[in-house]
Amino acid sequence: xxGRYDHFMRKEISEQPTALAQTIEGRIDAxxxxxxxVTDGSEAAxxxxxxxxxxxxxxxLEEFPPGTxxxxxxxxxxxxxxxxxxxxxxxxxxxxxxVSAQTFRAGxxxxxxxPVDDDTLxxxxxxxxxxxxxxxxxxxxxxxxxxxxxxxxxVGSTAARECDDAMFIRAGPEIGxxxxxxxxxxxxxxxxxxxxxxxxxxxxxxxxxxxxxxELSTLPETVQRVLDETQAMEVVDRYRAMDSYFFIGxxxxxxxxxEGALKFKEITxxxxxxxxxxxxxxxxxALVTPNTPVFAVFTGRHTDKTLSNVxxxxxxxxxxxxxxxxxxxxxxxxxxxxxTIPEAHPDVAAVLANVQLQLVAYHVxxxxxxxxxxxxxxxxSVTVE
Ligand code: M6R
Numbered sequence: 001x002x003g004r005y006d007h008f009m010r011k012e013i014s015e016q017p018t019a020l021a022q023t024i025e026g027r028i029d030a031x032x033x034x035x036x037x038v039t040d041g042s043e044a045a046x047x048x049x050x051x052x053x054x055x056x057x058x059x060x061l062e063e064f065p066p067g068t069x070x071x072x073x074x075x076x077x078x079x080x081x082x083x084x085x086x087x088x089x090x091x092x093x094x095x096x097x098x099v100s101a102q103t104f105r106a107g108x109x110x111x112x113x114x115p116v117d118d119d120t121l122x123x124x125x126x127x128x129x130x131x132x133x134x135x136x137x138x139x140x141x142x143x144x145x146x147x148x149x150x151x152x153x154x155v156g157s158t159a160a161r162e163c164d165d166a167m168f169i170r171a172g173p174e175i176g177x178x179x180x181x182x183x184x185x186x187x188x189x190x191x192x193x194x195x196x197x198x199x200x201x202x203x204x205x206x207x208x209x210x211x212x213x214x215e216l217s218t219l220p221e222t223v224q225r226v227l228d229e230t231q232a233m234e235v236v237d238r239y240r241a242m243d244s245y246f247f248i249g250x251x252x253x254x255x256x257x258x259e260g261a262l263k264f265k266e267i268t269x270x271x272x273x274x275x276x277x278x279x280x281x282x283x284x285x286a287l288v289t290p291n292t293p294v295f296a297v298f299t300g301r302h303t304d305k306t307l308s309n310v311x312x313x314x315x316x317x318x319x320x321x322x323x324x325x326x327x328x329x330x331x332x333x334x335x336x337x338x339x340t341i342p343e344a345h346p347d348v349a350a351v352l353a354n355v356q357l358q359l360v361a362y363h364v365x366x367x368x369x370x371x372x373x374x375x376x377x378x379x380x381s382v383t384v385e
Contacts, residue, residue: 007372009176009267013358014227017220019171019181023188028217029060058205058213059195063167069200072121072147075101078109078137079125080382082179082262083186087125088255090190093347097198097209110136110385116146121197123149125190127174127182128381129157136385138163151189153182167193176373177380178267180358183259184223184351191216191347208345215348222342226352231339232359235321238337239293240364245270246284246318247357248277249297250306252350256297260357267365267372277302277309290317295360297353298324298331299346310334323353 005011075094077087084105091101104114106124110133116122122141126134129152138148138159150159150166153174160166171185191212198204215222245264249257258274265272275284277296288294294313296306307330310320314336322335325343332338339360341352365372 006366007176007362009178009180009372010362012174012176012181013355013362015172016181016184016227016355017224019185020188020223021220022170022172023185024192024216024219025170027059027061027192028213029058058199058210059192061167061192061196063165064193064196066196067200069121069197071119072197072201073119074116074121075099075197075201076114076116076120076122076141076146077101077103077125078106078122078134078141079103080106080131080133082183082259083125083127083131083134085255085259085262086183086186086190087123088258089187089252089350090123090125090194092252092255093190093194094197097194097204097206098202099194099198099204104137106131106133106137107385110140113137113140113144116141116144118145118147120146121149122146123151124159124163125151125186126157126159127153127169127179127186129154129159130381130383132383132385135159135162151186151193153185175380177375177378178263178361178372180263183354187351188216188219212345212347215345219348219351222344222348222352223355225342226355229340229356232356233363235337235339236360236363236367239319239321240367242293243271243289243291244287245272245293245295246288246313247272247274247295247297248280248306248309249274249299250277250302251299252301252347253277253297253299253306253353256350256354256357257295259354260295260297260361263358263361264364266378267361267370267375268368269370269376270364270368277306280309280312285312285316288313288316288318290319293319293321295321295323295357296335297350297357298322298328299349299353300325300328300344301346303328303331307331307334323356325349
């Protein structure tokens with residue numbers, strides 16, 4: 001039921017704090033209730049000792065105890081659409097922990113799979129667990145001897161049943177064709193899974209990853225703060241009748257830019273594209289005019305480089321909407337409009353920025369009176385190749 005909302009999509013955007021709380025529940029070790037573990041206890045840290053809190057492993061995944069992935073030497077992600085963007089995010093989390101992974105569009109992988117052996121872990125990221133291309137990719141990988149893992153929202157789905165392992169994102173049912181809360185729950189799940197993989201595969205743990213886990217444990221409240229903002233509606237009022245909409249970002253902001261554009265085109269029917277910010281001058285810049293707003297996603301990493309891309313498009317007359325931390329004055333003062341997010345770890349900031357972009361897409365589609373929950377030509381689950 002939609003309750004007080006006009007659309008399931010809007011309801012599901014609002015449900016993200018609850019969905020995220022379910023995703024992380026019991027999966028992040030905490031020193032005391034509500035408090036995430038930082039493994040160097042403060043007293044010991046002040047003495048300069050390095051201490052592991054007894055029993056604290058950072059993540060506690062019932063389905064994947066420590067050592068589960070000790071035999072894995074290569075990781076591949078296969079996914080489509082929004083789930084592909086979540087997988088790209090997961091790949092970057094792993095890379096920063098010294099674990100290399102590759103991400104493939106499942107429609108391509110199913111036709112020409114990458115080489116695998118029995119030390120390869122192939123992770124299918126699929127909300128529904130029923131996407132034909134993703135299932136076919138997982139089957140091809142299994143035929144090649146790989147171990148397969150389904151990261152999915154649906155218990156009992158084909159992917160969950162067919163794969164060697166499954167991790168459930170626990171976002172609750174998603175009705176709107178546009179994936180919203182499941183993207184947030186996928187990336188939070190990938191944050192947890194990346195931690196287990198990094199420790200098992202590369203014996204890697206770091207202050208940065210502990211910080212990320214700490215912030216993941218409070219993500220429901222942080223997302224709620226973004227949802228309490230009304231900036232997206234104000235931005236939409238200013239920039240809603242334009243030729244095209246571009247989305248740019250670097251690092252984890254790149255998959256968020258692509259996801260922002262996918263959501264936008266899917267439900268507004270307006271032309272939108274997401275680019276790696278550094279790619280602009282290799283072609284897309286030719287499209288930039290005063291009638292092509294550019295959404296620039298900032299996470300706290302690569303700020304100077306993305307700002308120089310912002311100036312490039314502003315020089316061509318394009319209005320820039322920055323999605324940026326509320327205390328980043330330099331960016332806020334440079335862009336033409338800002339959608340602010342709470343100060344956060346860059347990998348968390350990416351999730352928060354995505355929530356702002358979901359709201360932008362929703363409000364534009366609503367203004368244009370589109371059938372938001374069932375966009376033309378699209379299905380919630382794509383069960384044909
Ligand atoms: O169920 P899946 O995650 O495998 O679905 C993959 C895509 O079809 C899906 O994410 C699609 O791109 C969404 N409609 C985007 O909002």
